[in-house]
Amino acid sequence: MSDQQSKPAQSQSSQPGKEHEMHPEPKVERSNAIGPKLKGKVALITGGDSGIGRAVAVAFAQHGANVVISYLDEDKDALETRKMVEDQGQKALIIKGDVRSAVHCNELIDKAIGEFGQLDIVVNNAAKQFPKENFEDISESQLAETFETNIFSFFYISKAALPHLKKGSSIINTSSVTAYRGSDHLIDYASTKGAIVSFTRSLAKNLASKGIRVNGVAPGPIWTPLIPATFSKEHVDEFGTDVPLGRPGEPVEVAPSYVFLASEDSSYMTGQFLHPNGGEIINT
Structure with a gap:
């Protein structure tokens, strides 16, 4: 917002002071506060x-942004x-493809720049x-797929995007409440989400001098296709009812966090x- 790194030396004789x-x-106000x-x-x-992701795309569009949508194979949804x-x-x-591939991630950025x-x-x-009740049931292939999708892709995308980002640009990473409280049946998933927190904090320090901000959102139980695609009917029926607000959140309730960041x-x-998580108190 301001290029001035420090303020001129000055003092006042009484508190709370006179602005x-x-x-x-x-x-105290922005020129773009409305609109x-x-x-x-x-x-x-x-x-x-x-x-x-869809809710964020729509919210960004509502605020005037053009959007590049990366997806795996859900053509109709895309x-x-x-x-x-x-x-x-x-x-x-x-753009369709698997973000586990560094080559594809580079192509994503190239196509975005080529278009816009x-x-x-x-x-x-x-x-x-991929929930597993027993830790020993997490296979090597599952572990690799979870880490390659959930955290490796963040490295690939951010690295490929960096040459095109400038002062004022923003990177926003999706973590999860599980990064902060853990999950006994999503150990590998929660581990990647914890890695995202550390990745975000570290990259933020690395890019601060460039004026590129790096932040994240750690949602709680949100009603997305990942839920019925992951859990049993019985689990879905109870999904999100254990948070203080007593219900799962909707994507539209999470999207404003991304617009803000x-x-x-x-x-x-x-x-x-x-932390749009229905009121669960976590250690940030």
């Missing part, structure tokens, strides 16, 4: 075809998300989870996580 005597006076927060921006969202973005008057590019000529926001959101509203935040 009109300060030089410069504190900034689209992401006008003219281009965002890439992995796992953007459905669930949280086409619908593209339509939803276009219905907001914005452009959407959908810029990239301002990166949302690393793609994830998989992508916009100038969060210009003094980096290395931080927001």
Whole structure:
């Protein structure tokens, strides 16, 4: 928001102090406080075809951003998300492929730049989870697929995107409440989500001097396709009822966190996580 790193030496003789005597006076309003927060921006969202990714794509479009939607193989969902973005008057590019591949991740960025000529926001959101009640039942192949999807892709995408990001750009990583409280039946998944927290905090420090902010969102139980695709009917019936608000959240309730972190509203935040989790208290 400001290029000034420090303020001129000054003092006042009494508290709480007088703002009109300060030089410069504190900034208390933004020129873009009303209207689209992401006008003219281009965002890439992995796992953007459905669930949280779709809600974020639509919210970004509502705030004036064009969107690149990365997805695995859910063609119908991806086409619908593209339509939803276009219905907001914005452009959407959908790209199919597996983000476990570093080659594909590089191609994603190349196609985004080829289509829009810029990239301002990166949302690393793609994830998989495979519940196992017994730790010893986590196979090597499952472990590899979970880590390659949930954290390796974050490295690949961020690294490929970095040459195109500039001061004011934003990287937003999707973690999970499980990173903070653990999960007895999603040990490998929770481990990747914990890695995302450390990745976010570390990359934020690394890129701070470039003016590129790196933050994250750690949702609680959110009603997305990943839930019925993961759990039994009985588990789905009880999903999300154990949080203080007593219900699972909707993707639309999570998307504003991403808009905030992508916009100038969060210009003094980096290395931080927001927690739309239904009221569960966790150690941040």
